[in-house]
Amino acid sequence: MIILDQQYVSRELRDWLNSGRVPVLRNAAALAVDTEGRFRLVSDDEADALLAAGERIYTTCENSLSWICAHASGKALRDGIAICKDKAAFRRMLAAQYPDFFFLEVPADELEKLDFDTLKTPFILKPSVGFFSVGVYTIASRADWDAALADIRRSSARWSADYDASVVGTSSFILEEYIRGDEYAVDFYYDSEGRAVILNIFHHEFASFEDVSDRLYVTSADIIRDHLEAFTVFFDRMNEQMGARDMPLHMELRVDGGRIIPIEANPLRFAGWCVTDLSLYAWGFRTYDLYLRDQRPDWDSIFESREGRLYSAVILDPPADLEYPLREADFDYERLCADFQNVLELRRIDYRNGGPVFGFVFAETRADERGELDRILLSDLREYLR
Template sequence: MYLIDKPYISDFLVTTIKENKYPIVATKEAKELVTDASLNWISEKDAVSYIKENLHKPIYSNSENALSWIENNFGESELSKQINIFKDKVAFREHVKTIFPDFKFQKIKLQDIQNITTEELSFPFVIKPSVGFLSIGVYIIEDKNDWENAKKEINSGNLKSIFPKNVLDTSYFIIEDFIQGEEFAIDYYHNDKGAVVILNILHHIFSSGTDTSDRVYSTSKEIIYKHKTELENFLNKIGNQLNLKNFPAHAEVRIDENGNIIPIEINPLRFGGWCTTADLSGIAIGFNSYKYFFENKHPNWDNIYEGKENDVFSLIVLDNNSGIISNKIAAFDYKALANDFENPVLVRPLDINKYPLFGFVFVKTDYKNKDELYHILTSNLRKYIRLKE
């Protein structure tokens, strides 16, 4: 069953739902986003009855906005409790602290942040909204100067959002240890027996040690084979504690130089937000993560990557780091952007006046030619922006 909500659903996901006749809940928001009447629409009343009678049947949401529907209809259910543990970063840390007893964290109200002195802190650390999305309000603090600068920026005026409170809530923040190591994003699900099935592993590349942007995520056969077994074992530990079955998720972790895996966060009931990472797999690589989840299938990576062994597939997130406010922007030159990549697979524009992004790009790169990825990683995108006169 699909729970669809704003802000975005891709044509690829709509086609997947249609071709496989997957049931989709006829909420007001879903009907506004998807106008195709031929889909397998089911009423909200029937959806509620179905879920009550089939508590561990597969449910997928394209957007965390839709999680409020589950909260409203199943607030005391095991599913709702599982979701809430993942969505609240403090609750998640509390849940896994037996696995990571030395990891330090604390919850703090937004209005109390200005009163914290450097003497009360242990550097380096990360501060971010307890309920967050898209790296909004995330700061890596290495020293006292970083902290003073961050406090100037962390205020309600700078943290206004188009997202509802169950997706991004800046009322509370979490201060936690900074995790050293390489960062990875994982699309996966717990199957009908509860075991983890990994559907993608993406290396989240940063331009510096203090970079918190979501600009570049890359996957390849090499990346998947290098980390798959350890990540399966790690995610199974967390899933077993929560009795997760037929449960899709998107995890972000760091792996240090000794191979230790420490979670950053786990996003429930979806893969990468805005139909990104699962669409990358389907459109660029050629296997459909949505179908694998609903059909309880395991990927055969040798078959999937046959003839693509030397290819790197990347998701480029076009966040507006130009320093130019959106109401001064007339247009974004997506064609020029595509021309700067050797093999662009898909350019997906968004309206910068509605969303905090210019859009997304899927690219295929030979592993020997990664310069274009590092170029876009450090770009302020100004060369593609056309200003209003």
């Protein structure tokens, strides 16, 4: 079963749901997208019965987690959601594996009372419940700390208006040591026996040490081959404590000298804003389709025709100093696409009416000619504003 949210439903997902094979919760988002009346819509009562019978569930946005926690009959599912969404609880669960890792949960109204001189820098400051790099700051100095606190005061009301409290909660924040190494985002699920099945691995690239944006995610045959076994072993070990079954997850982690250090786990979804659809263009399958059908990718066969290629998701986040919402900006999508070798998909977002980004680009790039990715990673996108 799938629960849609009004935040974003991709064309790829909508077209797949038109087959009517997969039940879709009847809500406002589903009715708005099902313009041809071809979805297999189910009521709350029907959805409850499906969940009770063991139907797997997938969401496009974590706004739906409140509904699931209210309707799911299984305690394990509710517990899995809770421990993933609460970053402090997630850290506590893994504390025995990382005894030297520093983290501290602080109520939002206590942040300004902390003695900055007692804190070990660099560290990351972020909401205990979060999404999409909202409210995430790299703190290396007192100036960074003061700027972060000022931005939290300025932005908290907007975050609360844009996201359900189960997605971005601003009542408390977590301070955790800066995790060094390369960052990856992984779409995977736990099967009925609690074993991890990886469906995609993205390398999250950054422009600098201070950068915490979601601008560029890259996947390739080499990236998946290099990390598939180690990540699978790590997720299986993590689940010895979680006990998850039949659950999709979007996991962010870093690898430093071969050591895997988790950042956060996002339950019942894959890459947000339907960015998980990149797998359709890169690997020829939909991640949510394989999860719901309990299927595994045949990576060796998939890679045969995709060597030497990078597949990227580019998130077109606006310059930080543009006034929000971006009612006056005019973004030149055609010029942007001309700067890529092969645009596989362009998704325009209605930024003039509050959309947080200009859009998304899925691109295919030759691995030995990746200059376009390096350029877009460093660009503030002003060159595309008219």
